[in-house]
Amino acid sequence: MEQIKIGIIGAGFIGKQHIEAVRRIPGLTVLALCDTNEKAGREIAQNLGIPEFYSDYHEMMKNPELVSIHNCTPTNMHFEINRAALEAGKHIYCEKPLTMTVEEATELIRLAKEKHVCTGVNFNYRNNVMVHEMKDRVCRQAIGKAFMVYGEYLQDWLLFDTDYDWRMNPETGGVSRAVADIGSHCFDTAQYVLGRRIKSVYANLIHLYPVRKKTEEAAGTFEKPGRNGRQYTEIAVPSEDAAFVMAEFEDGIQGLFFISQVSAGKKNGLALTVNGTEASLTWQQERADHLFIGERENGNDDIYASVQNVGSYAAPWIALPAGHSVGWADAFCNGITSFYGHIKKPELPFVHAGFEDGRQIMRVVDACIRSNAEKRWVTIES
Structure with a gap:
């Protein structure tokens, strides 16, 4: 080969x-x-x-x-x-x-x-097997008509004022941090599952630490510099530590997202729920090979990622039997697999995010910044 x-x-x-x-x-x-x-x-x-x-x-x-x-x-x-x-x-x-x-x-x-x-943007969470299964069930209306979605992405790696990272410098990380860094994953995953774009947002950004303490040797991503015994410089940090975002999607679907990098005990807590008129679906990144299916009258179900439990859309992405956990690295790999599959056969549809998807999420993030500043709903440019 x-x-x-x-x-x-x-x-x-x-x-x-x-x-x-x-x-x-x-x-x-x-x-x-x-x-x-x-x-x-x-x-x-x-x-x-x-x-x-x-x-x-x-x-x-x-x-x-x-x-x-x-x-x-x-x-x-x-x-x-x-x-x-x-x-x-x-x-x-x-x-x-x-x-x-x-x-x-x-x-x-x-x-x-x-x-x-060919282009790709690494929104890797959409490439989880059970996220594919969510999308399939929503698109074929296995849960009835989807009318509401809510998600959260919670971390604690920036909880202390001594936690500092290059993302906090607007010249290298941009004007937004929590929303752009992890909120963007919420938005992309929700849009992918629903097959609908976000039309407008109302955002409330939270600044826990307007000033942080940058140590002599700043820690890398997810590394801890410690809180005592280190020389530091106080640095103004204009970007947000957390946010609440209300959203309206195409077809009138309503959404709510809680985003935080300062929530103690939360490591990489991305979760998404879609409510339909017949059933609901919930997926949690930290239990990535499970999908919760909620019903009012027939009881609830918690299914594993296995070819016996999913439809034809998600099945090609399953390589292991049920109970052999798949997770973050597998979704990461799936996105890259999709990208190179598209390079080899450009006529085929792809599941990874492309540059146009990346631009759409940037527009959503920009709208969140503007909404917070102006305290109103902001429409996303098409």
């Missing part, structure tokens, strides 16, 4: 997840790694057996063997790297958010169409 050769840009936490996922998929190989920290990046490439290393992504783009690029860098670098990849005629799979602004996203979409390349 001819291998599709891939370059990964960014050797941090998320970049390593991309490498691991790609290596689980037949027909793909990681040829090159790029990171601005040459010493650390080169060591990672060597330890992971990646043949080529670059400290300049422009040099990486000149490699004719590379078919596709994975952009695993901070948000402020997404536009320039994505554009360089597109101009080089390479397919691009980018971490979210797609860019810093909707205008930048629109330019990338235009360029991708011009170059006839």
Whole structure:
């Protein structure tokens, strides 16, 4: 089998997840790694057996063997790297958010169409098997007519004022944090399941710590710097720590979302419920291979991810028997599998998020920021 050769840009936490996922998929190989920290990046490439290393992504783009690029860098670098990849005629799979602004996203979409390349944005939660099953049941009205959706995404990794991350700097992470970082996953997963876009939002953003304490050596994502005995600098943080968002979807479906990175005891608590006129569905990311089905008269059911329990839409994504837990890394891999399946056969529909999906979520996030500032419902631009 001819291998599709891939370059990964960014050797941090998320970049390593991309490498691991790609290596689980037949027909793909990681040829090159790029990171601005040459010493650390080169060591990672060597330890992971990646043949080529670059400290300049422009040099990486000149490699004719590379078919596709994975952009695993901070948000402020997404536009320039994505554009360089597109101009080089390479397919691009980018971490979210797609860019810093909707205008930048629109330019990338235009360029991708011009170059006839495939695009993807890593909204990985939509790629869980049981999320596919939710979508299938909603779309064929197995729960009756869907009329209400509510979700939450709760974490505690930024609970203390000594917790600091690059996402808190608006120059690198953007003007929104909790909503853009994890709320975006709620929005995308809900839109995917319902097959409906969010039309308008009313958002209330919560700022627990207007000022945080940045230690001399800031911790990485999900790493804890400790609360005592460290030198720190007080840094103003304009972005939100949590949010409540009401939403209206197409067809009048009503939604409510609670988003927080400062909820003690919550690690990666994404959950979504869809209410229909005949039944309800609930999926929890931390129990990813289960789907709860609630009914008024026939009793409730809690089904495992197995080919015996799901329909034809979700079944192709199941690789293990019931009880062999699937989760975050599997959904991550599924999205990348869908992306490369589309590269091989562009005429086929895909389940992963593309650049247009990424732009839509950016518009929702922008509307949340505006809604909070103006204390009113804000309509999403189409």
